[in-house]
Amino acid sequence: MVLCCSSWNVLLAQVDTSLTLPEYELNATSLRQVTTGTQTQIWDAKAIAHTNANTVAELLEREGNVYIKNYGLGSLSTSSIRGGSAGQTLVLWNGLPVHSPMLGLLDLSLLPTLLMEDIYLQKGGNSSAWGSGAVGGLIALNNSSIRDSSTSIQVHLRGGSFGQQQYSSKVTLPLGRFRLTSRWSDQQANNDFEFQAAPTLPVSRQTNARFRQRHWLSSLQYQLARRHLLTFDAWHQSAHRQIPPTLTQTRSEAKQYDHANRFSLSWQHLNNRSKWQAKTALFQEHLRFSDPLMLLIADSEFQTWFNEATLDQYWSSRQRSTFGATHSRTQATADGYVDGRTEQRFAIWSLHQYNMDRWQAQLNIRQGWIDGQRVPITPSLSMNYAVSNTWSSTAKVSRNYRLPTLNDRFWQPGGNPDLQAEEGWSQEIIVKGIGEIGRTNWQWNTAIFNRNIRNWILWTPLEGQAFWSANNIAAVWSRGLEQSLQLDWQSDEDWQWQLRFDYTYLKSTNQIALERPKIQEGVQLIYTPEHQAATTCQLRWKTWQVRYQHQHTANIRGVNDDLPAFQTAQASLQYTTTWAANRIRLFTQIYNIWDADYLIVERRPMPRRHFALGIQYNYH
Amino acid sequence: MKKFLLISCIAFIFSNLQAQEVVADFENFDLPQDTFLNGSDLSGGFISGDVFLPNAYNADFNSWSGWAISTKRDTVTPGLMNQFSSVTGTGFESDTYAVSAAFGPTDMNLQGESVRQPIKELYITNSTYAYRSMLEGDAFAKKFGGVDGTDPDFFVLTIKAFRDGEVLQDSIDFYLADYRFDDPADDYIVTEWTRIDVSQFGAVDGLRFTLNSSDVGNYGMNTPAYFCVDQVVTNARPTFTNQVFSTPIQVFPNPTTDRIQFDWTAANGLARVFDQQGRLVKAINLQHGTNTMAVQELPKGTYFLQLQDEQQLWRSTFVKK
Numbered sequence: 011m012v013l014c015c016s017s018w019n020v021l022l023a024q025v026d027t028s029l030t031l032p033e034y035e036l037n038a039t040s041l042r043q044v045t046t047g048t049q050t051q052i053w054d055a056k057a058i059a060h061t062n063a064n065t066v067a068e069l070l071e072r073e074g075n076v077y078i079k080n081y082g083l084g085s086l087s088t089s090s091i092r093g094g095s096a097g098q099t100l101v102l103w104n105g106l107p108v109h110s111p112m113l114g115l116l117d118l119s120l121l122p123t124l125l126m127e128d129i130y131l132q133k134g135g136n137s138s139a140w141g142s143g144a145v146g147g148l149i150a151l152n153n154s155s156i157r158d159s160s161t162s163i164q165v166h167l168r169g170g171s172f173g174q175q176q177y178s179s180k181v182t183l184p185l186g187r188f189r190l191t192s193r194w195s196d197q198q199a200n201n202d203f204e205f206q207a208a209p210t211l212p213v214s215r216q217t218n219a220r221f222r223q224r225h226w227l228s229s230l231q232y233q234l235a236r237r238h239l240l241t242f243d244a245w246h247q248s249a250h251r252q253i254p255p256t257l258t259q260t261r262s263e264a265k266q267y268d269h270a271n272r273f274s275l276s277w278q279h280l281n282n283r284s285k286w287q288a289k290t291a292l293f294q295e296h297l298r299f300s301d302p303l304m305l306l307i308a309d310s311e312f313q314t315w316f317n318e319a320t321l322d323q324y325w326s327s328r329q330r331s332t333f334g335a336t337h338s339r340t341q342a343t344a345d346g347y348v349d350g351r352t353e354q355r356f357a358i359w360s361l362h363q364y365n366m367d368r369w370q371a372q373l374n375i376r377q378g379w380i381d382g383q384r385v386p387i388t389p390s391l392s393m394n395y396a397v398s399n400t401w402s403s404t405a406k407v408s409r410n411y412r413l414p415t416l417n418d419r420f421w422q423p424g425g426n427p428d429l430q431a432e433e434g435w436s437q438e439i440i441v442k443g444i445g446e447i448g449r450t451n452w453q454w455n456t457a458i459f460n461r462n463i464r465n466w467i468l469w470t471p472l473e474g475q476a477f478w479s480a481n482n483i484a485a486v487w488s489r490g491l492e493q494s495l496q497l498d499w500q501s502d503e504d505w506q507w508q509l510r511f512d513y514t515y516l517k518s519t520n521q522i523a524l525e526r527p528k529i530q531e532g533v534q535l536i537y538t539p540e541h542q543a544a545t546t547c548q549l550r551w552k553t554w555q556v557r558y559q560h561q562h563t564a565n566i567r568g569v570n571d572d573l574p575a576f577q578t579a580q581a582s583l584q585y586t587t588t589w590a591a592n593r594i595r596l597f598t599q600i601y602n603i604w605d606a607d608y609l610i611v612e613r614r615p616m617p618r619r620h621f622a623l624g625i626q627y628n629y630h
Numbered sequence: 631m632k633k634f635l636l637i638s639c640i641a642f643i644f645s646n647l648q649a650q651e652v653v654a655d656f657e658n659f660d661l662p663q664d665t666f667l668n669g670s671d672l673s674g675g676f677i678s679g680d681v682f683l684p685n686a687y688n689a690d691f692n693s694w695s696g697w698a699i700s701t702k703r704d705t706v707t708p709g710l711m712n713q714f715s716s717v718t719g720t721g722f723e724s725d726t727y728a729v730s731a732a733f734g735p736t737d738m739n740l741q742g743e744s745v746r747q748p749i750k751e752l753y754i755t756n757s758t759y760a761y762r763s764m765l766e767g768d769a770f771a772k773k774f775g776g777v778d779g780t781d782p783d784f785f786v787l788t789i790k791a792f793r794d795g796e797v798l799q800d801s802i803d804f805y806l807a808d809y810r811f812d813d814p815a816d817d818y819i820v821t822e823w824t825r826i827d828v829s830q831f832g833a834v835d836g837l838r839f840t841l842n843s844s845d846v847g848n849y850g851m852n853t854p855a856y857f858c859v860d861q862v863v864t865n866a867r868p869t870f871t872n873q874v875f876s877t878p879i880q881v882f883p884n885p886t887t888d889r890i891q892f893d894w895t896a897a898n899g900l901a902r903v904f905d906q907q908g909r910l911v912k913a914i915n916l917q918h919g920t921n922t923m924a925v926q927e928l929p930k931g932t933y934f935l936q937l938q939d940e941q942q943l944w945r946s947t948f949v950k951k
Binding site for chain 1: 711
């Protein structure tokens with residue numbers, strides 16, 4: 011089930027539901043997560059399973075119509091939402107920013123979807139609620155919002171082309187006042203796919219592309235009292251990855267090791283009209299890049315301690331507010347830093363929502379500080395108007411920003427402690443419709459957006475400079491249109507079909523002519539496709555499901571070369587059988603079904619047609 | 631006029647005109663093997679023979695550009711970590727050589743008696759870093775020839791000369807790699823020290839080197855901007871073994887804060903000022919009579935003033951306060 015939330019009705023339903031849940035379940039959907047006027051898609055565990063998307067990168071690319079800059083199977087994947095950079099997408103885990111404060115981004119290929127209970131995608135800026143980085147969009151991963159407290163077991167096995175193996179499992183155990191949920195995931199692949207680098211060349215096999223990543227994610231909830239809930243989450247992640255050569259590189263022995271431990275402890279208290287939440291968390295990450303050929307070993311690590319307190323106050327059936335304060339302290343070391351670096355961030359914010367019959371309005375405001383320096387005050391105002399039972403429209407104006415990363419500020423050479431935050435204003439209008447024509451349900455969604463960001467940070471070798479340096483040299487104007495139409499048809503209990511069209515037009519241009527990188531004024535940014543389109547067709551018959559998806563990505567400007575437009579397609583077939591409390595799902599998937607030869611990142615080959623199949627067992 | 635004749639006579643009587651070659655082979659640094667100098671002592675450059683190689687070292691970032699001196703012998707390791715090695719693993723018939731990180735135009739300045747004289751020759755080869763990158767590619771730069779080996783790639787070093795602060799029109803292109811041949815078997819990457827005759831430039835104050843590659847992206851050249859130089863043979867002007875020093879030329883005021891003046895009795899000539907590292911910092915054409923040279927922009931210190939015409943040379947010093 012995919013939910014698109016921006017209407018008051020949906021929101022109110024969620025709020026009401028959360029308030030009437032048993033005391034055990036205090037995870038009311040936060041006002042921050044369903045901000046009025048924001049284009050939001052939510053995939054719950056069931057929807058994720060239906061898509062067969064293996065990683066968050068795959069899910070967003072196929073289901074969210076998000077452009078994913080993918081360096082190859084198993085390699086780095088970052089997102090570009092509405093023309094934003096990878097660092098302008100904020101990634102949250104249970105409400106806390108989980109991206110690296112050194113790099114400002116998170117590799118989405120390192121996030122198996124099966125680890126999460128639900129995944130949110132918000133397109134558009136939302137810095138007034140979430141702070142730095144929520145400029146282009148927001149990805150929220152939640153594993154604690156478990157709606158079901160009964161015992162359950164899930165085992166997922168998957169294998170596929172190029173030595174792909176995946177094992178993951180999930181166990182939920184209610185133990186009196188405790189509830190324990192643990193997830194394991196272990197996946198590996200050789201990724202030694204064949205490709206033909208040029209028509210005149212023989213077929214080659216990808217080398218140095220193996221990876222293995224393991225995750226262990228546990229959540230222990232303890233009901234302190236009738237309206238008090240304590241939750242402890244722990245997430246251990248390790249990933250070993252070889253870095254394959256480019257098409258114009260004869261060999262590579264480079265590899266990368268990512269290791270992360272994330273701990274979070276939260277306390278929630280629900281009153282009749284309010285919900286208090288306090289959270290403290292510690293994130294530790296270590297990244298080692300090594301290249302034996304180059305005699306290079308580069309280590310970097312950081313440790314971030316978060317503290318956050320929020321109050322959701324329901325003043326009346328018409329008014330609701332959220333107040334919060336958040337603090338983080340990061341310590342980081344890297345070969346590129348002279349000494350260890352420390353950064354402290356603090357922010358206070360408040361969100362107010364008011365409902366009047368057909369109208370809904372929300373005002374957010376946030377003030378942050380970084381190392382004692384005030385960052386721009388960040389407001390947003392959004393309105394929703396229900397034109398009829400079928401149609402609604404929303405409008406939003408917001409200020410958004412991204413603070414420079416630790417590497418931007420302190421990396422030597424090239425770091426610049428005097429960098430300004432990337433910041434600017436965004437406007438968006440969304441028109442949504444939902445209705446029925448006979449047995450066909452339809453959903454229409456049109457979003458038009460406009461965003462200007464100045465002080466855009468680019469790393470570039472300035473003329474005559476021996477090293478790359480970070481500078482506030484660009485100003486980017488992004489505007490575009492997102493259109494989706496979904497049709498669901500059910501003839502009887504046995505037959506269901508769904509058809510979905512997604513299209514994105516995006517013009518994201520630099521407004522200042524630059525020498526390095528060589529960008530003329532008004533030219534589209536690199537790795538930002540102007541057009542993206544996808545069609546998804548899904549047919550269910552009894553316990554069978556077949557799904558076909560076709561995607562088109564327009565030509566892209568690269569760093570060295572332009573990349574031609576490409577089309578890819580996936581198809582899947584799955585069968586589900588249920589008896590008593592047991593359910594088994596068998597699935598198979600064909601990727602790149604038409605065997606397209608394409609590149610997403612220049613000089614990085616992508617695999618031709620390949621396969622996966624698997625089985626998932628659930629006891630519930 | 632009498633004064634000029636007197637000076638000329640003294641110069642003629644006590645001088646013995648003698649042309650000589652001065653070789654900059656960089657062995658004067660006495661570097662142990664597999665070591666390098668990258669300017670971290672903030673000396674601003676390196677002098678060998680009559681050649682001064684400027685170096686810009688950023689102490690905040692531990693980064694350098696311009697020139698380094700090296701005895702590194704690693705011909706195998708690719709990448710930036712091996713940026714100080716020549717592809718031959720040695721200098722030209724020696725251990726020590728110069729490495730240039732030429733992210734922009736990079737100068738080699740003449741000093742001493744070789745100033746405003748022709749440079750005879752120098753030897754050039756690839757750095758291991760650039761060579762390996764062109765041969766095998768790396769994460770940023772392509773292997774030359776591209777995916778299927780047919781791309782007409784090149785890595786060219788353009789040498790120009792400058793005189794009196796102006797870059798001359800003439801240039802020499804030396805291809806450190808050339809993959810533009812019809813027959814791919816002719817494609818090459820330079821792996822030996824190669825002699826470059828630069829005497830065609832005539833009398834110069836120095837050379838300017840610029841690297842260009844066919845592998846260029848939006849961020850500039852992808853090929854590592856490095857090359858190596860050794861055995862720079864300069865032609866010291868016919869020197870006066872018994873030169874006329876200082877006494878005939880009165881420089882005033884000395885010390886000075888903004889300008890110096892001196893009388894020049896010949897029809898014309900050239901005045902040049904060198905700093906203590908031998909770098910040419912200022913030059914003017916001389917006219918008969920009293921000449922004035924503005925020096926207010928020079929940092930405080932002692933400078934060498936050299937006056938010359940076609941036949942003769944005088945030297946003096948002055949102090950800038």
